[in-house]
Structure formats: C-alpha cells, structure tokens
Amino acid sequence: xxxxxxxxxxxxxxxxxxxxxxxxxxxxxxxxxxxxxxxxxxxxxxxxxxxxxxxxxxxxxxxxxxxxxxxxxxxxxxxxxxxxxxxxxxxxxxxxxxxxxxxxxxxxxxxxxxxxxxxxxxxxxxxxxxxxxxxxxxxxxxxxxxxxxxxxxxxxxxxxxxxxx
Numbered sequence: 001x002x003x004x005x006x007x008x009x010x011x012x013x014x015x016x017x018x019x020x021x022x023x024x025x026x027x028x029x030x031x032x033x034x035x036x037x038x039x040x041x042x043x044x045x046x047x048x049x050x051x052x053x054x055x056x057x058x059x060x061x062x063x064x065x066x067x068x069x070x071x072x073x074x075x076x077x078x079x080x081x082x083x084x085x086x087x088x089x090x091x092x093x094x095x096x097x098x099x100x101x102x103x104x105x106x107x108x109x110x111x112x113x114x115x116x117x118x119x120x121x122x123x124x125x126x127x128x129x130x131x132x133x134x135x136x137x138x139x140x141x142x143x144x145x146x147x148x149x150x151x152x153x154x155x156x157x158x159x160x161x162x163x164x165x
Contacts, residue, residue, distance in 0.1 A: 035157065038074050041086035043066035050084060058151055068092025075101045075108065082156055087114035100135050108136065109156045115142035
C-alpha cells in the first residue's frame with residue numbers, strides 16, 4: 001500500500017507540474033465535454049488509482065464498484081459514457097459483465113483491464129478478442145501508464161467527435 005501512495009503522489013506531482021507550466025498531457029481533453037466514466041475492480045487500490053488518474057485527465061468518475069454483478073448494476077443505473085472493468089472479479093468476471101451490459105446496451109463503451117491479458121486471450125471459453133472489439137469492448141494491459149490510459153480512453157471518443165464535427 002505505501003508504494004501505491006508514493007506512486008500516486010508522484011503521478012499527481014508530475015501532472016501538476018506539467019499542467020502549471022502549460023504542458024498538460026490532457027490539454028486535448030480539457031476542451032471536450034466532461035465524459036462520465038465508471039471504474040470496477042475488486043482491488044480497491046486499483047479502483048482508486050484509476051479513478052484518480054481519470055479525474056486528473058479531466059474525466060468525471062460517476063461510480064466505482066468491486067465485482068461484475070455490481071458493474072452491471074452501475075451501468076444500468078448510471079449509464080456512463082465508458083465503463084472500465086477488471087477481468088478477474090468475484091461474483092461475475094469482467095468479460096461476462098461486459099457481455100451482459102452489451103446485451104442490454106449495444107452501444108455501451110466498455111474497457112476491460114487485466115494484468116493477465118495473455119490468459120484472457122488464450123482462454124478457449126472466452127470469445128475471440130477481435131470479436132469483442134467488434135462489439136466495442138477493448139482491452140488494456142495492466143499495469144498501464146497515464147499516457148496509455150489517456151490514449152485508451154480517447155480512442156473511444158475520437159470517432160464520436162469526428163461524426164459531430
């Protein structure tokens with residue numbers, strides 16, 4: 001836990017330094033409408049860190065959860081613009097939660113994060129990763145950097161912005 005706090009403090013200090021000097025890594029995002037994001041992970045530290053980073057990047061974290069069943073409930077209740085799910089969670093894994101959300105909300109934007117992406121890709125009981133991407137479900141390998149998180153989130157909204165322009 002202390003490493004997590006030190007790491008989060010370092011990220012915050014670095015972000016604040018760049019922002020105050022006019023070099024905000026999220027300057028592109030600051031001009032966008034505030035996007036609503038939910039974060040669901042069974043590890044509280046990961047949920048808090050991801051939520052904090054998203055808020056630093058200019059997003060609004062509208063809900064947090066700890067398991068796949070709660071993820072489905074959060075999406076049904078809050079209908080965020082994007083929901084991040086951990087792959088390995090109790091009660092229902094992130095993949096099954098994502099598929100249930102997609103069944104009810106076909107246009108839902110869903111990101112699944114995992115430190116075990118190779119296992120996810122090799123799981124024969126799981127749908128093919130490319131098939132999931134066709135459904136709008138993308139994967140992000142843990143651990144991820146702030147830049148990777150930013151690019152991952154932006155990738156969901158870039159096509160929307162092009163259509164609106």
